[in-house]
Amino acid sequence: MKLIENPKKKDWATILKRPTQTVEEIESIVNEVFTNIKTNGDNTIKDYTFKFDGVELENSIVSDQEIKTASKRVSKALKKAIKLAQNNIKKFHEAQQTEQVFLKTMRGVKCWQEKRPIQKVGLYIPGGTAPLFSTVLMLAVPAKIAGCNEVVLCSPPNSEGKIADEILYTAKLCGVTKIIKVGGIQAIAGLTFGTDSIPRVYKIFGPGNQYVTVAKQLATKYGVAIDMPAGPSELLVMADESANPAYVASDLLSQAEHGSDSQVILVTTSKKFAEQVNEEVISQLEELPRKEMASDAINNSKSIVVKDFKTALDLIDEYGPEHFIVATNDNDFFVKNIGNAGSVFIGDYTPESAGDYASGTNHTLPTNGFSKAYSGVNLDSFQKSMTFQKISQKGIKNIGPAIELMAEAEGLQAHKNAVTLRLKDLES
Template structure:
């Protein structure tokens, strides 16, 4: 990891720059995949799975008998862990339900809002270099709490052409029956446009690599809603010299092992502590099974030395997906941090807790989108529908507001729609 200083005068944009990909070239490749799937359906999905995953599939959908057969292979220990994680995630997302509140904005004028579940949702579960079992719960639980009628799950097959049994078990916990062994941009296309096997959905959820993220952005132009641009994972750790460098290093490597296009960042107070972090990273890295992936990530990562005021500026400019704060004064500047996906406070709050089981959702905006997007929540799976009911006396009161405004906009029919109901004569 490179060490840099920031005192408020350096080029901050350069310091927090993320690894770049050739966007136009990427879009061109992904668009070809989308167009082919739209045209050829299942045939294209099977062909792309053979080409990209090296797997020959006879069918895409998992039958319930197959699901049962594979979920029986999940160990009792993992079953118990997934059940506990499910409970925590369910509890947190169920708490986000809100009661409808009818408001009388003026006498006789009542307005309120109600939730309506999105009917058909598609969940993308990464399964390439690492099968993200936790993502099934993070997306499947709020979909269930919201009451979505149809939930479609797509995930890439392993080299044997099968889906990881733990993914199937987590899907079973969430009551998901429509499970398909297809991944990458082609899976996004299948859910967006529909094929002979995969139903067309109204909104697509889930993180993924640059191809999956690009596909989600492109299908959005076709009128398919997406949760957010959730691409390669990232973390920023803000710490002082009193933090434990081993803790900091462990959080960096936890993110770095996701994939080579991830990024990890640190903001600390001194070069001495930055060096301690580097040493701790090297020590832990040597024994990691995915050390080669993590090492590639570290090449594009940075430690920035800055005081508290400048650190907040760095954080807001970078807008990290995950922000871990390991400082003696956890509340210092916290209200000034506005661009972040999810925050982890204190030495015993690793980002791994949020990834798996504390209850918050781990599907979060990346690549700076935390400036404008929130992470997935119950609200992501519902629509907010407004209602209003007005009495005659209420409309009489509103007429004095509506008529002059309609006249100002030169929309006479709007005015008449009120006057006719009140029995008033108009020219």
Template sequence: MQVFRYPNPEDWAGITKRPALDSEQLTATVKDVLHRVKQEGDSALFGYTRQFDGVHLSALTVTREEIEAAVEMVPQNLKSAILQAASNIWKFHEAQKQQPEVVETMPGIRCWRQSTGIEKVGLYIPGGSAPLFSTLLMLGIPASIAGCREIVLCSPPNKSGKLDPAILFAASVVGINRIFKLGGVQAIAAMAFGTATVPKVYKIFGPGNQYVTAAKLLVQQHGLAIDMPAGPSEVAVFADGSANAGFIAADLLSQAEHGPDSQVLLVTTEENMVEKVLNAIQQQLSSLPRKEIALKALENSKLILLHDTTAAMALLNDYAAEHLILCTNDALALSEKVVNAGSVFIGHFSPESVGDYASGTNHTLPTNGYATAYSGVSLDSFVKKITFQQLSATGLQNIAGTITAMAEAEGLSAHARAVTIRTSSEEFAIQLKDLSRKL
């Protein structure tokens, strides 16, 4: 990790810049894959799976028999853990349901908003060296609660042409059975455009590397919705003198092991915390199975010493981390100063990994500074909110003058006529008479 002591505020943005691939080359590569999948369909999918995953598949679809066999392979202790996590995630997201509230804005004018599940959604679950079955719970559960009619799952196959058994068990817990052996950009393309095998969806969810993120951003140009630009994982930690250096090192490494393009950031106001954390990182790295991956991520990572908490929170809000951990005794009070973050972990005993797996909050979060404007995935991500209005004759009479005056001022006389043709009609007069008699 690079160490910066008391940098000037004008240097913060440069110091905390995220790692990035050559965007021009990346975009060109992704565009080519998207175009070929759109034009060639399944043929391109099989070809890219051979090229990128090194797997020769005879079919893209995961069969019921494969799902059942995989479920039997998952150890009972892991099944129990997944079920506990699923229960907590379900509780947290179920509580986000909202009943329609009818508002009478004027006498005779009733307006309300109602949530309707997006009919067809696609979930992308990273696989490879770290199959993220936890992400499937985070996406599949709110999709189910929202009432999405069709849920499509894509995840890259391993070298044996199989999906990780825990991913398939998690899918069975959530109730997803349209599952495809597809990873990377080709998976995003398949769900965006549809092929003979993979159905086209209306919105795509799920994290991934910079190629996957670029693919999601590009398919938006074809009218497809995405959850957010969720790219390589990141964490920022703020620590004062009350923090435990070992805890901090573990939190930083828990994100560094995600991938070589991840970034971790430590901000502290304590000079002696710098060496303590660096030493703890070295000690913990020696026993980390994904040590080489973590070391690559640490090359992109920063440790910043600042004079006081005010400066620290200003820098952290500018950085807008995906995950923000506050390791201080007054962490709850300090959390009120957070305005930009995907998810906040408060106090010495709130490790980020709890939110990754099982506390109940969603771990699909905005990265790369997008937390300044984006929220993490929630039940709202899987619904459309449709507004409704219903006017009685009295309601239309009450608002008619307002509408016609505004429409005429904008030069939109047909808008005004849509009101006056009704208020001057015989049906309108009859309705008003009927209403007056009832009153």
């Protein structure tokens, strides 16, 4: 990891730049795929699946028998672990349910708000270098709690034309209604336009590579909502000499192994500690099966030494990390004052991987600095807040004159008339 000491504030943006391609570099590819799928549907998706995944599928829809067979191959120990995680995630997201908000704003005027589920949602589950069945839990569990009617899952097939057993088992466990073997840009396009095999949905969830991220953003141009821009994974650790260098290195590597375009950053007030962590990173890296991929990510990563906690906090807020670990002798300073982070992990015994799998919080989080404005996925992500109002005769008499005056001032006569007609009838 590149060591940077006390960088000037004017250089922070350059130092903290993510190792991602610009949208312009990949948008033309995404647009081409979208246009072709909008025109030719499943036939084009089949061609792209062969081109990008190297497999030709006669039928992309996963059958009940495939799910049963796959589930039998998942070990009892892993099933137990998945159910433990499911239970914690369910508890945490059920606790996010809110009651109806009801209020009489004035005599005769009643207003209330209720949550209603998004009826059709699409879940994108990356396969590729790691079949992320944990993401199925993070998306399907809250979708089920919210009451979504259709939960469509898309995931790329492997070279044998199959989706990982663990993904299929978890999807069935969590109530997914349809599973389709399709990945990448073509999956997002299918969910956007709808085809004979892929239902059109109202909102698309799930992480992915830069192509998937741009595809999701393009989907919004066609009237489909998305959870957030969620691209390559990232982690920032704030640690001082009170932290354990081995723990910090393991956390950095846990994110680095996600992919070559991942980024991890260490911020510390101690150059000596930064050097100790780097030694641990080099040592632990040698033992990883995904060493080559993690090495690429580490090459994109940095250790930044700053003079004090206040400077560290300002730099972290400027970066807006997806995952933020704090392991210092004053964690409360950061916990109380952090403004921009997707999810925060506190202390020596809270590894980021706990949130990735089983603590209960959601791991689908905003990347690329979007934590400055976006929340991570939560129960509300699968719901809409719908408002209602009911006005009595007494109420329209109380509120009507104000509406008339405001409508007239804006030059909207029909708005005024809608009230005036009612008031005249009540006077007669």
